[in-house]
Amino acid sequence: MAMLSFSFYLFQPFEQIEEAFRKAASCGARELFTSLHLLKGKELGEQEKLEWIGRLARHYGVGVVADATPAVLSYLPTGVGVARALNEWGMVGLRLDDGFSWDETVQLSKQMKVVLNASTITExxxxxxxxxxxxWAGVEAWHNFYPRPETGLSGDTLMKQNRMLRQCGIASIGTFVPGNAQKRGPLYKGLPTLEDHREADPVYAYIESIKTYKVEKVFVGDLSVSDDVLRRMxxxxxxxxxxxxxxxxxxxxxSLIETVHTNRRDAARDVxxxxxxxxxLAWPQEALHSIDPAPRPIGSVTIDNERYGRYAGELQxxxxxxxxxxxxxVIGRVIKEDVPLLQHIHGGRPFCLIRC
Incomplete structure (x- = not known):
């Protein structure tokens, strides 16, 4: 299963940053994302906060990969190597934004993890x-996120870029999905890679990222997700x-149906x-009594009743x-936000029903 992790930003209060570390650790993630150029690198002047983040990273066993430009690195203490300086603050890698020369990129790759911009790099x-x-041993490629509505990537573009990166030997690709609790300003419109994910449920966006676009890492770009999202994740x-x-x-x-089910291996076209x-499942007799028939729009949860003979009790x-x-x-309806998930329940795939 692809890694799910989160993001934090140095303008956030201490407790929110620690919560990001805690959530990442609870999800088994080894990395968090942050950006060091929202304030053009001035975040690196907050020595006390950075040192505290370094302690958090060591305590939780979660490193930080930071978005940076060459101007940002000019704020680092002089006379100390980039990797050593950043490592003190829990930063195990850099996602290189525009402005780094070829030679600077190569030099950095020999010191620490380097993450290329998967959305813009060419073959x-x-x-x-x-x-x-x-x-290349320590090089990955992560896509951008796009704060402004209408500027996120199309699915075709993401698929094309990922295919090229694979052909070039990039072993780990990352992408971003929006949160659903506290969005990041100044626009508060989500921070997705794909425009289609801007208003999407984070669980759906995560599943589509790993199943359709085959990425290894997915980061929530916004400040937080709800507890319900974490439970479903x-x-x-x-x-x-x-x-x-x-x-x-x-x-x-x-309550009998609110358990783990498996779609038949010989998956049907329609259900x-x-x-x-x-x-x-041990159905009580009353569950199999016929009720008034109703139309079955996509996402209908149904049970074959006693009139279906040997099929009685089949949940679809x-x-x-x-x-x-x-x-x-017809006993229930899948909520609108989760209907797109149904396409990912292939033959032999487990799923569970959760009442809401």
Whole structure:
């Protein structure tokens, strides 16, 4: 499973920065992202805060990769190597923004982790770095995030760039998704790589980033996500896709369906079919009684009733709009935000239903 991590910024209060470290550690992440050029490098003047961040990094076992320009590095103490100076503050790598020369990039790669700009780098530039003997062992490529609406990348562009990076031997690609709790200013419009993710649920954006675009690292660019997102991310870390639904029937046995299911390996075109619903769930008789038939728009949660004979008790989620059927009881609807997740529940893939 690709790494999920978070971001912090030096303008945040101490307690918010520590919370980012705590969340990263709880998710098993080894890195956090920060930017050192929001104030054109003046953040490096906050010695006390930087030293405290270094202690946090050592305590939680989570390093920091910082976005930086050459101007930012000019604020570093003189007479001390870049890597040594940054390491004191818990910074294990630099994501190089515009302005670094070829030789500066190569030199830095021999001292610490270097992260290239995956959104803008070209194949010829990678070849130039290779010819200058960059140390590729510690080099990764992470995409930009885009604070202004309408400026994020398209899916096609992301796919094309990632394909080129793979062909050039880049082993680790990172991307950004928005938060859903506290957004970062000054626009407060999310910090995604993909424009399609700007208003998306962070769990969906994370899953699409790793399943469709095959990245190794996903960072929440904004200041925070909700506790609900963190809980659902824990399911994802276990390779289980969490699906939130709202019941439309009132019954005590509904709790039976709020468990882990597996889509059949011979996945159907029109519906997700729970293997467990007919094998291991002990339905009370009342759950299989037929109710008034209802249309089954995409995202309908259904149970085949007793009229379906040997199929009785099969739980399904519709992948397309289907008509009412008196042999099928509609018991709930997947919430709108989670309908896009259904496309990722392939044959043999576990999922869980969460009532909301």
């Amino acid at each position: 010829s530039e990678i070849q130039e770095l290779t010819s200058r003997q960059i140390d 824990e399911w994802v870390r276990q390779e289980i896709i969490p699906i939130r639904y709202r019941p439309i029937v009132s019954a005590r046995w509904l 997700i079919r729970s293997v467990e619903s007919r094998c291991t 989620i519709t992948l397309t709009d289907l008509p009412a059927d008196d042999k099928v009881n």
